[in-house]
Amino acid sequence: MMIDFTPADVQLIEKQAAAINVSAEDYVRSVSLKAAHNAEYLSMLDKSDEQFRKGNVIRKTMEELEAMAAE
Secondary structure (H helix, E strand, O other): OOOOOOHHHHHHHHHHHHHOOOOHHHHHHHHHHHHHHHHHHHHHHHHHHHHHHOOOOOOOOHHHHHHHHHO
16 A cells, blocks of 8 residues: 655654654554544444434343343
8 A cells, every 4th residue: 555645744754653662654554553443433333323313222220230240
């Protein structure tokens, strides 16, 4: 995969990478993976919110939860 960065972007990446003592390449890789995982997590939260709004939930009383925990 190839990503083109502006000179200003490169400076920012190098500054951020130096601040945490990693190479610019490792920093970009790490940030890219975090962004991908965050997008996936946000999608999961959106799906959960949609299910909740549609009423697709399971309700339990505290007593039912305690009974389940005791099993």
